[in-house]
Structures are given as C-alpha cells and as structure tokens.
Amino acid sequence: TEELLRKSDKLSVAGQLAAGLAHEIRNPLTSLRGFLQLLQNDVKGKQHYFDIMLSELDRINFIVSEFLVIAKPEAIHYKESDLKDILQSVTALLDTQAVLCNVVLLLEFETEIPKLVCSEMHLKQLFINLVKNAMEAIPKDGQIKLTVSLQGSNLIRVRTEDNGCGIPEDRLKQLGEPFYTTKEKGTGLGLMMCFKIVEAHQGTMTIQSRLGEGTTIDVFLPTRPSGQSIVELT
Numbered sequence: 001t002e003e004l005l006r007k008s009d010k011l012s013v014a015g016q017l018a019a020g021l022a023h024e025i026r027n028p029l030t031s032l033r034g035f036l037q038l039l040q041n042d043v044k045g046k047q048h049y050f051d052i053m054l055s056e057l058d059r060i061n062f063i064v065s066e067f068l069v070i071a072k073p074e075a076i077h078y079k080e081s082d083l084k085d086i087l088q089s090v091t092a093l094l095d096t097q098a099v100l101c102n103v104v105l106l107l108e109f110e111t112e113i114p115k116l117v118c119s120e121m122h123l124k125q126l127f128i129n130l131v132k133n134a135m136e137a138i139p140k141d142g143q144i145k146l147t148v149s150l151q152g153s154n155l156i157r158v159r160t161e162d163n164g165c166g167i168p169e170d171r172l173k174q175l176g177e178p179f180y181t182t183k184e185k186g187t188g189l190g191l192m193m194c195f196k197i198v199e200a201h202q203g204t205m206t207i208q209s210r211l212g213e214g215t216t217i218d219v220f221l222p223t224r225p226s227g228q229s230i231v232e233l234t
C-alpha cells in the first residue's frame, strides 16, 4: 500500500502541474484571439489566413480544455444513484445527434438493477464518451446498443455495442493512451478519461472489436465500491 500511496501522490502532483499549465495556455490564447479578430478587420484580402489562424487557436483551446478535464485534481463526490436515470439522460442528450447520423440508439435493461454508489457526473461523462466514439465509428447507418445487466448480486455490466468500423487488433492495446487518435479532429483523450473514471469507481473496462464489424465495450461497476479505497480523480 505504501508503494501505491506514493504512486498516487506523484500522480496528483503531475495532475496539478498539468492543470496549471493548461490554464496558463488558455489565458494568452484568449488575448491572441481577440487581437487577431481586431486585425482581421484592418487587413484586406487575407481573410483566409485569419480564418485558419482563428480555427487553429480554437483547436488548441479545445485540446487544452479536454486535457484540463482529465488533469484537474478533482474530488469525486459519490452518492447512491440510479443508473437508469444516468443512462437515460445520456441517451436523451445524444438522441438528436444520433438521428442526424442515421444511427439508432438503444438502451435496454436485462434486469432490475440495484442502486449504485457513484459520481453521476463522471458516469455521464464516461458513457457520453463511449457513445460518441461509437457514433463516430459508424460511417452511415448503424446501431448503438447499451445493455445493462447484473453479474452476481453487486456487479453491474453496461455493454456498449456498435456496428461501426471496428478497431484493428494490433491497435487495441493503444486505446486509452493519451493522444492516440485516428481522427482528423480527435484528441485521443476520451478513452483515457473513460478508463480513469472507471478505475476511480473500482470498476473495469474491456474492449473487444472486429475490424469492419463493430466494437463492444464492457464497463463493470461494483454497486458499492469499498469506502477506504475510493480515490480522488487526479
């Protein structure tokens, strides 16, 4: 346990530094953006360059903000919650987007499930990330299915299945590494955040995939993570 403690001490220092750095980057970005917009009105015939500069600045800002979410040393507030409410609010949030992408988004409960001690906000973030990835993996029509089941009496499994592009086998182990992305506009931070959230809830997450067929991600969450080992998300 001593080794573990020391390791998490280090993590939290690194997290604090990263969060500080992210803030320091964002402030000058804001002033750069402002002055660029001012100049844009004075310089004629070079609008295209300004558009590129502004959108590149926005991109830096977006990456830094995503990073901040992960790095920010943030205490998780756990409370007894209803996973049904959490998942329903996730699907409600993403339904419109799904319709626009011709994706059918389904949520199914195989059994009644007990209440779960968790951080609602973080679990929402987790499943939003998973469903968004699934949507982005579906080139045109497709289906994303969330299935909730109970494994034994106090382990909940939430399975996210898509029939998207799939992931080549030799890439599977890279998932969750920071900045690993195959998308032009991706950040490669989403899955890393998912793993962190699951870990903080003392759960596990497994990914299975077949190229060209689809991806299945299982999140296992204990209904009562044991008190003393609830960690801060740093």
Ligand code: ADP
Binding pocket: 129, 133, 134, 137, 162, 164, 165, 166, 167, 175, 176, 180, 181, 182, 183, 185, 186, 187, 188, 189, 190, 191, 192, 215
């Ligand atoms: P991002 O979405 O910004 O690329 P993520 O960490 O969320 O970053 O995902 C990392 C990479 O994992 C993605 O770029 C994609 O290649 C792959 N991936 C994640 N989820 C899926 C999925 N459901 N189907 C296919 N590939 C996926």
Ligand code: MG
Binding pocket: 129, 132, 133, 190, 191
């Ligand atoms: Mg993502």
